[in-house]
Amino acid sequence: MPSTIISAEGLGKRYLIRHEQREPYVALRDVLAEGARTFVKRILAPSSIIASGTVREEFWALRDVSFDVKEGDRVGIIGRNGAGKSTLLKLLSRITEPTEGRITLRGRVSSLLEVGTGFHPELTGRENIALNGAILGMTRAEIRRRFDEIVDFAEIEKFLDTPVKRYSSGMYMRLAFSVAAHLEPDVFIVDEVLAVGDVEFQRKCIGKMQEIGRADRTIIFVSHNMSAIASLCTRCIRLDHGRVVQVSGDVDAVIKGYLEQDGSTESVVWKRVDATFDNPWFSPLRLSVGALEEDKRPPFDSADDIVIEIEARVERLDPALTVGYALYTSEGQCLYWSYQTDDSPDRWPQLEVGINILQSRVPRGLLNEGEYRIELIGGLHYREWLFEPRKLVPTISFSVSGVRTTSPYWSAKRPTLLAPVTSWKARR
Amino acid sequence: MSNASTERPLLVIEAGRAESHYWRDIWRYRELFYFLAWRDILVRYKQTVIGILWALLRPLLTIVVFTVVFGRLANLPSDGVPYPILVCAAMLPWQFFATAFAEAGNSLVANSNLVSKVYFPRFIVPASAVVVSVVDFLISLLILIGLMLWYGVIPDWRILTLPGFLLIAFGAALGAGLWIAALNVRYRDFRFVIPFLVQMGLFISPVGFSSSIVPEQWRLLYSINPMVGVIDGFRWSVAGSEATFYWPGFVLSLALVIAVLVTGIAYFRRTERTFADVI
16 A cells, blocks of 8 residues: 655645736835835824735635645646646745645655756756756765766767757757656656657657656656646646646546636637736737637637737837747647747837737648647747746637638548648649 | 655645754755855856966955055054065955855855755855855965965964864854845845945955054954954964954954854744745
């Protein structure tokens, strides 16, 4: 009988969102000013308790979450963006403290919330292996023992003594995953790392994780990639708005529940409800998808022109502002990103201070039958993300039905990501 | 199976729960401590032409300037010690304190990617920043040795107390560094406070001159600056400048260092669990 290795009881994590500034940290001057203001108000109206000047909003990223993980379980955690998955992992790996509730851990926990945490660009591959190993909790003896395996798995023998700033992003990723994969913790916590790297590498990672799982190691795995969850996990937890809505050993059932929920709440329009996404450069008001014919409702036809519209308020113009959308399949694979600045500069749409509506067309006949998700993405180029892909950003979803051409031979859905109609001719 | 589970560490995570094995946990992460220090030393001199020589050049040039300005131009007394040695014996601990304090104060913010993505006792970050400065200090000790050979100053038994004074400087830098590092996570204002404090400190500490020029009735007040005790101690142990060693002041400096260190650790421990949320 496998013993319980993690038990969470009534976990909750509350954040205070401040609407006045974007930075999570505060400046001392604000604290002093606010303190003075409260002090004056107290003197003027001593009986009443007055809310402070800044707008603070409570936000429960996680509430009332309880579950047990047994030794050898491979638990998948799924849910939409902002459902609390990453917060849960942060609590389990002790990066931050729960606001309420309790976690009991028995065993050594290693977490991989980001590929290559602590990698230093100036250091060589060899040096980074040592450093990263130590950050992830390996001892020097362990690192030495597993060094060759790590290098083999990452396929970087030739570049061991090159600073990693000269690595290609693929090499960098392989090295980073490789160090983490050779840890020997009792519990291995992994967040979405498989979303990066090429297909070959992703397959290798899944293989490695299955191997770790077979070795009776406990794994907790968060992903938007349902096929990865299905092939790896023995149990699945579904989160929604910070609460557990489904836990089961029947992984397929939970995944189905997730996809159905996503489908049933299919929303072709996102509208601003609060100040979460506001910023001086591009405060989104609406994100929507529709067909070119105004009255057409989803599901869209893949032969239709599908139009994505972004309505936003701009207070400050910045030449570095790039906004656009990311298109995902229902399994969480990203098909592409598109920005308003992708074309030559003379064809860029001009933004102005005030309300702007940007329009973009999904290339006709590109999408396969199925469900798709669109995220608003963008930022100040090379400076910062305002809307980072796969983070908490405005999201909509829609579905596409099959009819595309009158070909008698193309009637069923093809098992492919895209299903474009390309032109063919015979050459004599 | 049950055997294996009983061997495993049991850990309970709860809001506001005091860490029961705080220091043991830090000891368990000593490898990381070592690696962070090693990383900072490696990175500091990568892509520099003269590399580690910078650790010698900076204090050396400052010593030359201070000797000329205070010893030659202002003609301040040197208590019978060659002026360069008087300056050097003060410059080394001061520079150690200044870099250790500044590095430790900025260390958490500089390592924010680690803090927000991995668990480890946060104490390790500022502590390893101070240790890195010890390495620089040891290298610059060569200057002092060189000067002592040049001027034929032979140290007596008192040189053996030098590590003790270094330890006090270490405590002062760590204590002040912990305070600033923890505050810096929440209030980025402290980023601007650090260089200001360091610059002020250089002038209110007896680096370029002997503290014997401070009038007798002000010496105790002057010793509120903890580096006064450390610098006097260094001079006393290196060159035996008896006249400058002032016991009441030293005791006051020492007490203040201990107070800063203890409160620094306490404040750091109280706030460290929320670092990842606000950094």
